[in-house]
Amino acid sequence: MRNFHLDRRQLSIPYLIYLILFVVMPLLVVLYYGFTDENGNISFANFIIFFTNSKTMGTLVYSVAIAVVVTVICLLLAYPVAYILAKGKYARKHSFLMIFVLPMWINFTLRITALKEILTMLEGNLAYHPFVNTVICMVYDFLPFMIMPLFNALTKLDSSIIEAGYDLGADFPQVLKRVILPLTVPGIISGITMVFLPAMTNYVVLDMVYNSTYIMGSLIGSYFSSYDWNNGSIISAILLMLIGFFAIFTERIMNRVEKEEQRI
Amino acid sequence: MKKYGQHIIIWLVLAFLYLPILILSFYSFTDSTMIGSVRGFSIHNYITLFTEPALIRMMFGTLSLAVVVAVLSVLLGTTGAVGAYYGKKGIRRTIEIFNQVPIVNADVVTGFSICVFMIVLLHMDKNTYIPLIIAQTALCTPFVYLSVTPRLKMMDDSLYEAAMDLGCNPSQALRKAVLPQIAPGIVSGFMTAITLSLDDYFVATYTKPATFDTISTYVVNATRGAQTSIKTALWALSAVLFVIVVLAVVIANLRAQNEEEESARL
Numbered sequence: 001m002r003n004f005h006l007d008r009r010q011l012s013i014p015y016l017i018y019l020i021l022f023v024v025m026p027l028l029v030v031l032y033y034g035f036t037d038e039n040g041n042i043s044f045a046n047f048i049i050f051f052t053n054s055k056t057m058g059t060l061v062y063s064v065a066i067a068v069v070v071t072v073i074c075l076l077l078a079y080p081v082a083y084i085l086a087k088g089k090y091a092r093k094h095s096f097l098m099i100f101v102l103p104m105w106i107n108f109t110l111r112i113t114a115l116k117e118i119l120t121m122l123e124g125n126l127a128y129h130p131f132v133n134t135v136i137c138m139v140y141d142f143l144p145f146m147i148m149p150l151f152n153a154l155t156k157l158d159s160s161i162i163e164a165g166y167d168l169g170a171d172f173p174q175v176l177k178r179v180i181l182p183l184t185v186p187g188i189i190s191g192i193t194m195v196f197l198p199a200m201t202n203y204v205v206l207d208m209v210y211n212s213t214y215i216m217g218s219l220i221g222s223y224f225s226s227y228d229w230n231n232g233s234i235i236s237a238i239l240l241m242l243i244g245f246f247a248i249f250t251e252r253i254m255n256r257v258e259k260e261e262q263r264i
Numbered sequence: 265m266k267k268y269g270q271h272i273i274i275w276l277v278l279a280f281l282y283l284p285i286l287i288l289s290f291y292s293f294t295d296s297t298m299i300g301s302v303r304g305f306s307i308h309n310y311i312t313l314f315t316e317p318a319l320i321r322m323m324f325g326t327l328s329l330a331v332v333v334a335v336l337s338v339l340l341g342t343t344g345a346v347g348a349y350y351g352k353k354g355i356r357r358t359i360e361i362f363n364q365v366p367i368v369n370a371d372v373v374t375g376f377s378i379c380v381f382m383i384v385l386l387h388m389d390k391n392t393y394i395p396l397i398i399a400q401t402a403l404c405t406p407f408v409y410l411s412v413t414p415r416l417k418m419m420d421d422s423l424y425e426a427a428m429d430l431g432c433n434p435s436q437a438l439r440k441a442v443l444p445q446i447a448p449g450i451v452s453g454f455m456t457a458i459t460l461s462l463d464d465y466f467v468a469t470y471t472k473p474a475t476f477d478t479i480s481t482y483v484v485n486a487t488r489g490a491q492t493s494i495k496t497a498l499w500a501l502s503a504v505l506f507v508i509v510v511l512a513v514v515i516a517n518l519r520a521q522n523e524e525e526e527s528a529r530l
Contacts, residue, residue, distance in 0.1 A: 008434060012347025012359060015340045015405070019362040022402045026377035027365070029385055081277050084270045095517055103281050105459050105509045109483035110502040114284035116487075117291075117499075121300040143281065193368065201370040204465055204480075208487055217372045217466075224376060224470060229384050236373045243368055 027240065033233035046234040056219070063215035066131070067199035070138045074146040074195050075188065077139070082150035082187075083180075087159065097151050104144040112208050115140050119209070130211035137205045138198075145194040153187020154180075185257050189250055197243065289503035297492045309500035312493055319497060326462060326478045329393075333400040334457035340401065341408025342450055346442065349416040363406045374403060375470035383471070395471040403467050404460045408453030415449035416442075 037043040050056045081100065090096050103111060115137055120126055126133050157180065165175040181188075201217035214222075216239060223232030291299050295306035313319055344363075348356040366374055378399040382388045388395055419442065427437035465480035472481070479501075486494050 008438060009347055009351040011343040012345075012351050012355060015344025015347070015409070016355065016359055016362075018340055018344075018402070018405070019359065019365075022378060022381075022398055023362055023365050026374075026381035029381040030373070030377040033380055033384075077277060080273050084274055088270055089267075098513055098517060099278070100281065102509060102513050103285070105463075105513075106285065106502070106505050107463055107479050107483070109465060109480045109487075110498065110505065111285060113483060113487060113498065114288040114502055117288060117299045118284045120298070140280065140284070143277075197368075197370050201372045202466075203372075204484055207484065217370070220372050220376050221469075224379070229380055232376055233380060236376055239370055239373050243370070247368060 030233045030236045030240070033229050034237035035234075036230065038230065046231055047237075050234055050238065059214045059216060059219055062213055063200040063217075066134060066138070066215060067196045069135050070142065070199040071192055071195045073135065073139050074143055075191065078143060078146035078150050078191065079188075082147050082154050085147075086151050086154035086157075087162075093155070097147070100147050101144040108141055109204065109208070112137050112141060112205055116208055127210045130206075130209065130213060133209040134206050134211045137209055138202070141202075141205060142195045142198060145198075146191040149187045149190040149194065150184065151187075153184040157183050182257075182260075186254055189253060193246065193250065197239075197246075201239065285502060285506055288499050289506060292496070292499035292503045297496055309496050312497040313500045313504070316494070316497065319494070319501075322477045322479065322482045323501075325476060329396070329400070329478065330458045330461035332397060333404055333461045334454050336397065336401045337404040337408045337457040338450055338454050341405045341453055342412050342446070344405070345409050345412040345416060346438070346446075349413065359409075363409050365406075366403050367406050367410075371403070371464065371466040375399060375467035378402065378467070379470040390471065391473040393473060393476070396468060396473070396476075399467045399471040400461050400464060403464065404457035407456045407460065408450070411453040411456060412446055412449040415446040419445045 034046060035042060035044065037045060084090075085093050085096055085100070116126070119133055119136065123129065123133075161183070162175055162179060165179045170178065200215060201220075203215055203218035203221055206213070206215060206218065216235060219235045220232050223229075223235065287299060291302075292309050293305060293307065294302055295308060296303045344359060348359045378395065382395045382398070383390060390396070423441040423445070424437050427441040428434070432440060462479060464478070465484065468478045468481055472478070477485070483498055486498060
């Protein structure tokens, strides 16, 4: 025992192994299943079928439509709130922020149930407006995730830069367009990443408001229930590629913003 | 005038976020089965919530799972963060990148991929709870890592050296000099892991034993069925959770305030 020396660097080994085994391996397995047929031969059939079948393409379009609408509404609601909280005259802005993100900690299915009951009272039958109800419920669910990164970005933004804009004769819309928005792009992007993908995949919200149209997540769910691992995997693989593109795109914009900031 | 507009925006969004849960909480104290029709005051929803065996099993199961997952996540995430902080740059970068994967990935894909790997490929038995615990831990640990790492960067490294100089061995020095400094990060990581596990639907659906239900899977099934006594008992559960979360946030806020005042006095 005396010869045993715990090197603090070795502490990371269990987590590294865990990440490789249970994060990286499963994704590789999904890629493998996605690009092979039932006999284990390499095959792009599932991949090609996804992009040529009108049903699956319709699902992709519908999920992107929902995700875009939800993300835009979240952004339009969250930005003013985050701005007022960060730059307004409220004392204790962090406690105030807490009030806005607190609902995030209540189980989302229970929150959606609550909103669903209200919508049922207002509309009678939820099934008449599936798209609208889905969007309302998703905005309700994801809004705190948009407010938080925007608040952080706006808090970091130096107020003297905004005042400099006014001193140079700009009015509020000009300052917003030329100063505030460009400098909070990283916050906007992280907000979008927090909302867009869940909106494309969280099919439970659709189920709960009786929206029977599929989004990308519902495809995985239905292939899972029919034990169709190859097709379920190809949907996962397509979503992974989408995430990959998104990550590269985000990285690029972030780098550009950083360079701009250094110039200032 | 401008101030007025600001108040309106703030209050409208707050109303949107809070009214549904408040109205539902109000109706949980009545014997009506749908919102809008008030009948009489009644606590039968709360009686059902705490006496119906299926509901008790579900709440107990969800909570035990969350605690197990959070403890595992804290162990893995904390040791991972400490090791990566002191370790070689290459290993740290690798861990940072892999750590980011479950955070940006869709939960559906995380759950499905672990299911395909462990249950389809390795033929593990869902009923052992092992796939479920492993999968939720994979989902939660990255957030522990992310809340511990900033504390490590803020930490005073000379304390560790001093502990060593005073005769501690490395593991004693870690426990007595490093651990207390990163403790707040560990605590908030633990809380994040608990809430993530409690909130999770997708990872649980794809990896849980068929007969086991978490709050999320239970609620989703209950909204499909028409059993109204269970349905309204879940309103009571929402109200209870709402009160717990509000209390937790208020307490955490007061504590943070006290800490700030303490450090201001120092």
